[in-house]
Amino acid sequence: MSCVCDISGNFMGEAKNSLTPLKDVIASLLSDGALPFNPDDARIWRVWDEVVGPAISSHARPSWIKNGKLKVRVSDPIWLQELEFVEESIREKLNTKLGRKAIDRIEFRIGPKNET
Secondary structure, three states: OOEEEOOOOOEEEEOOOOOOOHHHHHHHHHOOOOOOOOHHHHHHHHHHHHHHHHHHHOOEEEEEEEOOEEEEEEOOHHHHHHHHHOHHHHHHHHHHHHOOOOOOEEEEEEOOOOOO
């Protein structure tokens, strides 16, 4: 039986819902050996500027990656069109820099560069 106290330590009664400790939540995520995402994919954000260069990186930023699909937000329609022409080159350079085939395709969308 667990009890709940307010901030000053006064007894408030029995807890209705028990909280699961964070370590138990993390352990359950890791129990089958597979994460719901590939942590190595986070490297894309660290290498993006180097791979695409300053001109592109000032107008386009990765938003998310899932199942080999990288979504990139671009600043305007002109950049969207230009980047669609060089999508294959960017994809190959990113995969080379990452040392594995992390990206199967890149989807460019107009919108804020920091949108998720």
